Amino acid sequence: MVIVMAPEATQADINTVVALVETAGGDAFVSRGVSRTIVGLVGDIEQLGTLNLRGLDGVSDVLRVSVPYKLVSRENHPNRSIITVGGVPIGPGTMTLIAGPCAVETAEQTLQAAQMAQAAGATLLRGGAFKPRTSPYAFQGLGEAGLKILAAVREETGLPVITEVVDAHDVDLVASYADMLQIGTRNMQNFALLQAVGGVGKPVMLKRGMNATIEEWLMAAEYIAQRGNLDIVLCERGIRTFETATRNTLDISAVPVAQRMSHLPVIVDPSHSGGLRELVLPLTRAAIAVGADGLIIDVHPHPESALCDGPQALVDGDVRELAKAVRDLPPLVGRALTQPTGPVSVPAPARPEAIA
Numbered sequence: 151m152v153i154v155m156a157p158e159a160t161q162a163d164i165n166t167v168v169a170l171v172e173t174a175g176g177d178a179f180v181s182r183g184v185s186r187t188i189v190g191l192v193g194d195i196e197q198l199g200t201l202n203l204r205g206l207d208g209v210s211d212v213l214r215v216s217v218p219y220k221l222v223s224r225e226n227h228p229n230r231s232i233i234t235v236g237g238v239p240i241g242p243g244t245m246t247l248i249a250g251p252c253a254v255e256t257a258e259q260t261l262q263a264a265q266m267a268q269a270a271g272a273t274l275l276r277g278g279a280f281k282p283r284t285s286p287y288a289f290q291g292l293g294e295a296g297l298k299i300l301a302a303v304r305e306e307t308g309l310p311v312i313t314e315v316v317d318a319h320d321v322d323l324v325a326s327y328a329d330m331l332q333i334g335t336r337n338m339q340n341f342a343l344l345q346a347v348g349g350v351g352k353p354v355m356l357k358r359g360m361n362a363t364i365e366e367w368l369m370a371a372e373y374i375a376q377r378g379n380l381d382i383v384l385c386e387r388g389i390r391t392f393e394t395a396t397r398n399t400l401d402i403s404a405v406p407v408a409q410r411m412s413h414l415p416v417i418v419d420p421s422h423s424g425g426l427r428e429l430v431l432p433l434t435r436a437a438i439a440v441g442a443d444g445l446i447i448d449v450h451p452h453p454e455s456a457l458c459d460g461p462q463a464l465v466d467g468d469v470r471e472l473a474k475a476v477r478d479l480p481p482l483v484g485r486a487l488t489q490p491t492g493p494v495s496v497p498a499p500a501r502p503e504a505i506a
């Protein structure tokens with residue numbers, strides 16, 4: 151069982167819950183997040199179920215869920231969630247396009263890519279400043295200088311920014327610039343990192359581990375939620391299979407499956423799935439048709455000289471087709487492309503005490 155405390159719950163309210171559970175022979179594990187506290191209960195479920203926990207002051211929800219991923223499960227939360235990033239919604243009813251360069255290389259390249267993204271209909275900008283590269287000799291990203299470029303491009307274009315964080319120690323730094331934090335496929339089970347982003351109070355996009363089952367992916371999301379952050383978007387980005395013609399195999403069925411198992415939005419990354427420019431548009435169309443809540447796509451003004459993932463980046467000449475796909479296809483499945491929402495939010499400075 152899991153107890154979700156209300157944001158206004160006091161320490162005394164939490165102590166009352168813990169005392170009641172312990173008196174009934176159970177154990178209570180308190181996890182304090184920025185916006186709410188979660189109390190996990192272990193013990194005789196039947197016995198604990200007889201306690202009137204829901205009636206206690208400061209208790210917002212009591213979840214008795216049979217699956218191991220409790221807070222992100224749909225069992226107790228039948229309505230699918232809408233997560234808002236800098237004023238832009240991601241969730242049912244809409245289809246949100248996130249686009250931008252794989253890596254931030256220069257201010258000019260990032261601005262040009264952001265303009266391509268906007269021309270395609272994107273309402274959020276992607277761009278990596280910390281790059282988790284397979285080779286230690288490959289470009290590792292510009293670090294904080296890259297975050298500063300993203301913030302400047304946000305100012306110029308109005309596009310809220312999503313960027314990857316690869317180390318728990320960098321979470322506050324990245325959160326102080328970004329509107330949404332990205333956890334990449336290679337870090338899906340980096341539990342210290344998941345807990346750190348769970349404590350920082352910014353929306354998180356969690357990519358599926360390339361070798362992870364859907365249940366393992368949801369358990370990873372549970373690590374973030376358990377720290378009090380339920381603003382999570384899942385991203386299917388392809389998995390490892392025996393097939394070598396594509397970089398990864400886009401598990402298109404993961405979209406409706408994860409949406410049935412979890413209330414969290416599910417988006418698709420057709421760029422890192424196929425790994426090839428010519429696959430991005432067909433996979434984009436497939437993702438919209440299958441009911442994805444959004445897309446995250448690499449674009450680059452000069453992919454031939456890109457420092458990361460050039461072969462999969464869409465170029466200027468592809469933007470018109472992408473714009474057409476994201477405008478025309480979502481209405482066929484009961485969605486509308488998310489529209490810009492006006493002035494961009496300026497992220498609040500990260501709280502130093504929020505690190506796990």
Ligand code: PEP
Pocket residue numbers: 252278282314333334335336357387419422
């Ligand atoms: C990325 O989106 O830049 C990235 C590295 O993706 P993935 O973690 O899916 O490989």
Ligand code: MN
Pocket residue numbers: 252422458459
């Ligand atoms: Mn990439």
